[in-house]
Amino acid sequence: MPYQSKKTITSMVTGLLVLAAYCIYAFGRYSSGAIAEGNLKFWAGTMLVFIGIGVVATIILQIIFHIALSIGIAVKDRACDEKEIDMRIEATVIEDEMDKLIELKSSQIGFVLAGVGFVSALILLVLGYSTVVMLNVMFLSYLVGSLMEGAASLYFYGKGVSNG
Amino acid sequence: MARKAEVTNNIRTLRFFAREMTQQELAEKTGVSRQTIIAVEAGKYSPTLELAFRIAEAFGLPITEVFGYKTKESS
Numbered sequence: 001m002p003y004q005s006k007k008t009i010t011s012m013v014t015g016l017l018v019l020a021a022y023c024i025y026a027f028g029r030y031s032s033g034a035i036a037e038g039n040l041k042f043w044a045g046t047m048l049v050f051i052g053i054g055v056v057a058t059i060i061l062q063i064i065f066h067i068a069l070s071i072g073i074a075v076k077d078r079a080c081d082e083k084e085i086d087m088r089i090e091a092t093v094i095e096d097e098m099d100k101l102i103e104l105k106s107s108q109i110g111f112v113l114a115g116v117g118f119v120s121a122l123i124l125l126v127l128g129y130s131t132v133v134m135l136n137v138m139f140l141s142y143l144v145g146s147l148m149e150g151a152a153s154l155y156f157y158g159k160g161v162s163n164g
Numbered sequence: 165m166a167r168k169a170e171v172t173n174n175i176r177t178l179r180f181f182a183r184e185m186t187q188q189e190l191a192e193k194t195g196v197s198r199q200t201i202i203a204v205e206a207g208k209y210s211p212t213l214e215l216a217f218r219i220a221e222a223f224g225l226p227i228t229e230v231f232g233y234k235t236k237e238s239s
Contacts, residue, residue, distance in 0.1 A: 002199040091188070096196035098209050157199070160208025 003069070003092050004099055005157050010065045011058060012150035018054040019143045022046070026136075043132055047139050066093075101163065102156040110149030117141015171210040172232040175201070178223045193222040 026046050029035050035042050073092060074085050121137040179185045187205070191198040194215060203209035204219070211219065220227040 003197070004199065091192055091197070094195070094197050096200050097212055097215060098200040098203060099197070160203055160206070163210055163212070 002157065004095075004102075005154055006069070007062070007065065008150045008153045008157075010061055012147055014054070014058045014061050015143060015147050015150065018050060018057060019140075019147070021053070022050045022139075022143070025050075037130060037132055040131060040135070043135050047135070069093075098161065102153055102161050105156060105161060106149045106152035109152040110145040113145035113148050114142045117145065167235050167237060170207070170234045170236070172207065172234055173204065174230060174232075175205045175219065178225070178230060182223060190219070190222055194218040 026043070030037075069092070070089050073088050077085055077088055080088070118138055118141065120141070121134040124137060125131065125134045175190070179187070179190065187201045188198050191201045194201070195218065196215060200209065200211075200215075204211050204215075216227055216231055220230045223230060
């Protein structure tokens, strides 16, 4: 499996973990009755905390992933000298024009999903749903959007991508 | 009727005649990842003009001997 696909899977796993943790924590507390429905301060605070957790978790997992990758290459090419191993690692993690095109196309898909979520949240508010529902739909659509961005990226790496 | 265009290439054949140059070697010569060379070779990705020139340069050939352009009519 190529480096970029592995990196995308690592990001998706982080995103999934954050999504699952948010749903378990926030909806668990809400369904147990510990939080009043109109308590926007709780929801906003929880979302901010989980955004922070997501950023930190992404950084930590990417560092672990790159360390594991470097060790893997060093073990595989142990017959080579240090300079050659460094060159192999550099050649593996290189980001070229195809990666940039795939990133552009998949982030477009992620933004469209986040946008659809934003509009849906506004529609729900107009239909009379509470602001908590609106906030959650908006937040979850951003999380799902980033997961779909990763899925689209994996699809393009597998199927190929065209300029145009 | 729409015209469908396809960029073709002889990279696999040229690698063979270049003493079975590996995809990794070609990737290193052209400054891209091996994954990109695999995609270009398989026709899954059409390279930019700049990369196409770099690939041709790696084989020491003009670009037209490495890449081709086919159009076909489709209804």
